[in-house]
Amino acid sequence: MRGPVVALSRRLFGAVRDLAPIIVVIAFFQIVVLQQPFPNLGSVLVGLVCVVLGLTLFIQGLETGLFPLGEAIAHAFARKGSVAALLAFGFCLGFGTTVAEPALIAIAAEAADVASGAGVVADDDAAREAYAFNLRMVVALAVGTAITLGVLRILKGWPIHVLIIGGYLLVTAMTAFAPDEIVGVAYDSGGVATSTITVPLVTALGVGLATSLNGRNPMVDGFGLIAFACLTPMIFVLGYGMVV
Amino acid sequence: MEFLAGLVDTALGTAVDVLPIAVILVVFQVAVLRRRVPNLGRILSGFAAVLLGLTLFLIGLEQALFPIGETMARQLAAPEAAAAGTAQVDWRDYMLVYAFAAAIGFATTIAEPPLIAVALKAEEASGGLIGSWGLRIAVAVGVAVGVSLGAFRIVTGTPLSWYIIAAYVVVIAQTFRSSRSIVPLAYDSGGVTTSTVTVPVVAALGLGLAANVPGRNPLVDGFGLIAFASVFPIMSVLGYSMATSWLNRLRRARRSREEAT
Numbered sequence: 493m494r495g496p497v498v499a500l501s502r503r504l505f506g507a508v509r510d511l512a513p514i515i516v517v518i519a520f521f522q523i524v525v526l527q528q529p530f531p532n533l534g535s536v537l538v539g540l541v542c543v544v545l546g547l548t549l550f551i552q553g554l555e556t557g558l559f560p561l562g563e564a565i566a567h568a569f570a571r572k573g574s575v576a577a578l579l580a581f582g583f584c585l586g587f588g589t590t591v592a593e594p595a596l597i598a599i600a601a602e603a604a605d606v607a608s609g610a611g612v613v614a615d616d617d618a619a620r621e622a623y624a625f626n627l628r629m630v631v632a633l634a635v636g637t638a639i640t641l642g643v644l645r646i647l648k649g650w651p652i653h654v655l656i657i658g659g660y661l662l663v664t665a666m667t668a669f670a671p672d673e674i675v676g677v678a679y680d681s682g683g684v685a686t687s688t689i690t691v692p693l694v695t696a697l698g699v700g701l702a703t704s705l706n707g708r709n710p711m712v713d714g715f716g717l718i719a720f721a722c723l724t725p726m727i728f729v730l731g732y733g734m735v736v
Numbered sequence: 737m738e739f740l741a742g743l744v745d746t747a748l749g750t751a752v753d754v755l756p757i758a759v760i761l762v763v764f765q766v767a768v769l770r771r772r773v774p775n776l777g778r779i780l781s782g783f784a785a786v787l788l789g790l791t792l793f794l795i796g797l798e799q800a801l802f803p804i805g806e807t808m809a810r811q812l813a814a815p816e817a818a819a820a821g822t823a824q825v826d827w828r829d830y831m832l833v834y835a836f837a838a839a840i841g842f843a844t845t846i847a848e849p850p851l852i853a854v855a856l857k858a859e860e861a862s863g864g865l866i867g868s869w870g871l872r873i874a875v876a877v878g879v880a881v882g883v884s885l886g887a888f889r890i891v892t893g894t895p896l897s898w899y900i901i902a903a904y905v906v907v908i909a910q911t912f913r914s915s916r917s918i919v920p921l922a923y924d925s926g927g928v929t930t931s932t933v934t935v936p937v938v939a940a941l942g943l944g945l946a947a948n949v950p951g952r953n954p955l956v957d958g959f960g961l962i963a964f965a966s967v968f969p970i971m972s973v974l975g976y977s978m979a980t981s982w983l984n985r986l987r988r989a990r991r992s993r994e995e996a997t
Binding site for chain 2: 510514516517518521522525531535536537538539540542543544545546547548551553554555561568574585592593595651653656663664667675676680686687689690695696699709710711712715718719
């Protein structure tokens with residue numbers, strides 16, 4: 493019984509350590525700089541206990557659930573050897589995890605407001621909703637494409653920097669031609685596409701693939717899927733802004 | 737009661753978030769792979785732990801950190817000097833905002849769950865060569881610098897694209913000077929930083945600043961802090977790896993010189 497207890501208390505301590513900087517920063521600015529008392533200290537403390545327990549459980553689950561699952565899938569696909577099935581899986585994973593992402597829904601709605609303010613979209617709810625929906629689909633397609641491309645890169649061993657730098661150059665060039673009001677939205681959409689559950693799964697998939705394929709190195713080839721998932725939404729959204 | 741209702745709400749939200757992933761996994765498992773997943777029970781219990789953990793984490797953040805963090809961001813974004821009615825915006829009036837932006841950017845990044853995941857994986861894949869704490873601190877420093885510079889940009893009202901394009905140019909230059917095994921990880925760390933913990937607080941800071949600084953439009957100038965927070969970690973991780981390899985080279989050179997004499 494002692495082993496699990498020790499492991500759990502170590503994880504709890506780790507979670508406290510991970511959260512200590514936020515608590516210190518907020519307390520410092522609240523007490524020293526703004527010189528205000530904490531509102532509802534009781535509920536803040538309850539919340540902090542939840543955060544610590546939640547982070548502890550999450551990391552526990554990463555190591556027993558998400559990482560092994562990502563690796564198991566990677567090994568199964570590598571053994572099966574069907575490139576088409578693997579690429580289809582990558583696309584579905586990227587598209588499916590992005591399309592329902594709450595952060596993306598929020599940013600798409602805001603972007604629709606900006607666009608109707610700028611007169612790109614008609615100033616009524618139906619037009620705004622349609623714009624926001626299209627934007628979400630565009631970003632989800634972009635992430636699906638990104639994972640497909642990223643998996644293909646791992647299979648072929650292409651150097652990542654050529655693709656990513658090429659993508660950045662494309663973004664730079666498109667920024668010059670895209671309407672101003674879409675630029676901020678496009679840049680931000682790169683960051684929202686990667687959720688807390690997708691990242692560990694996709695990372696484990698990439699590293700697992702690179703580990704099980706001959707001639708691939710987990711550090712050189714395994715990472716990078718997230719980078720693609722951040723880049724392609726910018727390109728796709730800028731493109732969407734130029735077309736609409 | 738309100739707490740319980742919030743818990744159920746968040747749990748449902750997380751479940752909806754996971755549903756597409758679960759459906760895709762099951763479909764491919766049944767239709768394509770047709771192999772038993774090893775340790776299925778353990779994986780399922782891990783999945784449950786992730787769901788429960790994320791739910792508790794989010795609800796705790798809602799309860800404890802986001803209200804204070806967001807109020808704080810708004811209060812700091814409206815300094816007395818600006819409230820006194822000076823029409824001219826002086827970027828030096830906002831020193832506290834830059835300090836807060838850097839501190840909160842660093843602190844929220846350290847607690848970011850996806851970054852913890854990538855850092856653990858990187859330590860494992862590199863055989864311990866890249867420490868998970870070293871990586872997380874390098875990323876957090878990048879976010880701190882990025883968010884602080886992003887706040888400066890909102891205050892001065894300079895175009896977002898200048899900064900981002902300049903940052904890309906630096907990243908490209910660094911890429912060609914860095915070891916091939918760090919580059920993919922560095923690119924990845926740009927994307928994982930801006931997630932559950934960082935985005936709400938940083939977005940509140942950006943919108944608060946854009947609403948309070950005279951002459952800024954929240955709709956146009958409020959966006960973009962996230963973009964800063966995604967580019968600068970790439971720079972700091974590449975910089976960290978370049979610095980360590982440079983130090984190692986220096987040390988080796990000194991040692992071989994000492995051996996020669």
